[in-house]
Amino acid sequence: MLSAFCYPPWPRFLLSAINNSRAIAQAHALMILTGEVAGDNSPGNLIAAYGRSGNLHAARQLFHSLPQPTISSWNAIITAHSRNDSPFEILRLYRRMVSVGGAKPDSSTFTVALKACAQLSDLESGEQIRSHAANLGFQNDVFVNSSLLNLYAKCGKMVDALQLFDKMPKRDLVSWTTMITGFSSAGKPLAAIDFYIRMQSEGVQGDGIAMVGLLQACAVIGHARMGLSIHGHIIRLDMRMDVVVETSLVHMYAKSGHLSLANRIFSRMRHKNVVSWSALISAHAQNGFANEALFMLVKMQDSGIQPDSASLVSGLLACSQIGFLKLGKSFHGFLIRRRLNVDDVKLGTAVIDMYSKCGCLLNARTLFNVLSLRDSIAWNAMISCYGIHGNGVEALSLFLKMKEANLKPDDATFASLMSALSHSGLVDEGRQSFNCMLNEFRIEPGEKHYASMVDLLARAGHAEEALDLIRTMTDEPGVAIWVALLSGCLNHKKFIIGEYAAEKVLKLNPDDLGVYALVSNLYASARNWDRVSEIRRVMKKMGMKKTPGHSLVELDGKLHAFLVEDISHPEHVKIVAVLKRLEYEMRKLGYIPKIELVLT
DNA sequence: ATAGGGTTAG
Numbered sequence: 366m367l368s369a370f371c372y373p374p375w376p377r378f379l380l381s382a383i384n385n386s387r388a389i390a391q392a393h394a395l396m397i398l399t400g401e402v403a404g405d406n407s408p409g410n411l412i413a414a415y416g417r418s419g420n421l422h423a424a425r426q427l428f429h430s431l432p433q434p435t436i437s438s439w440n441a442i443i444t445a446h447s448r449n450d451s452p453f454e455i456l457r458l459y460r461r462m463v464s465v466g467g468a469k470p471d472s473s474t475f476t477v478a479l480k481a482c483a484q485l486s487d488l489e490s491g492e493q494i495r496s497h498a499a500n501l502g503f504q505n506d507v508f509v510n511s512s513l514l515n516l517y518a519k520c521g522k523m524v525d526a527l528q529l530f531d532k533m534p535k536r537d538l539v540s541w542t543t544m545i546t547g548f549s550s551a552g553k554p555l556a557a558i559d560f561y562i563r564m565q566s567e568g569v570q571g572d573g574i575a576m577v578g579l580l581q582a583c584a585v586i587g588h589a590r591m592g593l594s595i596h597g598h599i600i601r602l603d604m605r606m607d608v609v610v611e612t613s614l615v616h617m618y619a620k621s622g623h624l625s626l627a628n629r630i631f632s633r634m635r636h637k638n639v640v641s642w643s644a645l646i647s648a649h650a651q652n653g654f655a656n657e658a659l660f661m662l663v664k665m666q667d668s669g670i671q672p673d674s675a676s677l678v679s680g681l682l683a684c685s686q687i688g689f690l691k692l693g694k695s696f697h698g699f700l701i702r703r704r705l706n707v708d709d710v711k712l713g714t715a716v717i718d719m720y721s722k723c724g725c726l727l728n729a730r731t732l733f734n735v736l737s738l739r740d741s742i743a744w745n746a747m748i749s750c751y752g753i754h755g756n757g758v759e760a761l762s763l764f765l766k767m768k769e770a771n772l773k774p775d776d777a778t779f780a781s782l783m784s785a786l787s788h789s790g791l792v793d794e795g796r797q798s799f800n801c802m803l804n805e806f807r808i809e810p811g812e813k814h815y816a817s818m819v820d821l822l823a824r825a826g827h828a829e830e831a832l833d834l835i836r837t838m839t840d841e842p843g844v845a846i847w848v849a850l851l852s853g854c855l856n857h858k859k860f861i862i863g864e865y866a867a868e869k870v871l872k873l874n875p876d877d878l879g880v881y882a883l884v885s886n887l888y889a890s891a892r893n894w895d896r897v898s899e900i901r902r903v904m905k906k907m908g909m910k911k912t913p914g915h916s917l918v919e920l921d922g923k924l925h926a927f928l929v930e931d932i933s934h935p936e937h938v939k940i941v942a943v944l945k946r947l948e949y950e951m952r953k954l955g956y957i958p959k960i961e962l963v964l965t
Numbered sequence: 966a967t968a969g970g971g972t973t974a975g
Contacts (some may be wrong), residue, residue, distance in 0.1 A: 610971080
């Protein structure tokens, strides 16, 4: 009876159709009874079936019971681990197969092993596998080669990827898409788009995954027009849109400044996961809509999706923008309860940044000290924290410790450091750090570095040196730099350079009233009355359309917003009384408020 | 037949 039912060889299609563990176990039992497990391909098929059904344990048990696993068994167990996302185990199995297994790996073995290397960014193991595959005659295999392309792309080696791609005799959609995605994440969006065009001209039709790569490219450069045309392309070709494609669209529109389109796409999505929500939340947080971002975080939870690290990072960013310490703290508590903070630098840095921007330097430092993995961005956040709190000396000492820890400072490190030094007026240290950036680390200074340096020099009365520095810039200096020079000149009564800076500022037409006030004050000090009245006219015109600034104060977890001459707060009488008292106390201590130019 | 390419965050 039994042997009639499972007459060998056990049909593969039957096993591959089964994906329920019990049925596979039954088939397994039958095969043991008929002695078929010892056969050629059956164990492999069975292991593969266990793997597909997610029963890795049973797959491993069966595999380990085999005295001499065949290639199909090896591949099946390796693939089962690939489903389970355990790259280390895959490489371990691969090495065992090669060294003692006696079975020769084939194209699919190499493919899965290379994928594991890509996940681990393990270039060295990948190269070993590459030469092994070449020795066995797989150097022209599309699967192996595409996996290698992906390995190079994940390791940031697009030059090597390109070199291999160029000599590949056979390429398919996956090879092309790997290159497109690789260029996008390497910050080379134009190369990505160029590759897509080449792919099309060679008659290869794109799919959703290729579109995701292209949308990423547009997001990187914030190119709305191109993003829009890719969106149109997707619709025209009637491509299936899944969550990932739609999320990429949301992200692309958000990054290219079209929040309302991002919102519209999102609201029409049928399936939303935590990634889609996070894309939307970060879109709002990064565009300064902190309250909306926080509101969406709540809505996501209401819809039954719990925040993950990425959504919390955006939530924390929103908190730091509006100084919402209480909520930031509760996020911190939430992620500790959920044990989300282990080994996640991004999350840890976001918490540090939140405490830093909410004025809790000590909390930030405590957290920084216990962070298990500190990369250069974590250090940057901490250095910038000291800068924000006006402690340039500590920022500098942290910078030195960072170098001792063998971490390479980048342009952001120096931006934070220079800004900290300039706010503390540490001129010599500023000059040294600027030179260190240029000579020791060969970092091209950007607008921010120059602005801090000019601010530092001009503030200390070295307007001439600041101007010399500006003249070494290759790019055209922006408003911030001239304003820094101007304000230093105003304080030190350096009217000649000051007027020169003022002219530069006016030429750049900033739409900041404060800047015009500064320019006007300089001309007034220099007794250039024609210019003063001219600027007053400009300011009056601007004043009409300027949106009023406001400040936010958090009390007992509630945010209170205040505008100029705002009396809408229910307790405004008491508030004003306290302010008056504070001003009186300050004057008693010798503080003389500097009244800036008043509009008439 | 099996295997390779995709979304969010400091």
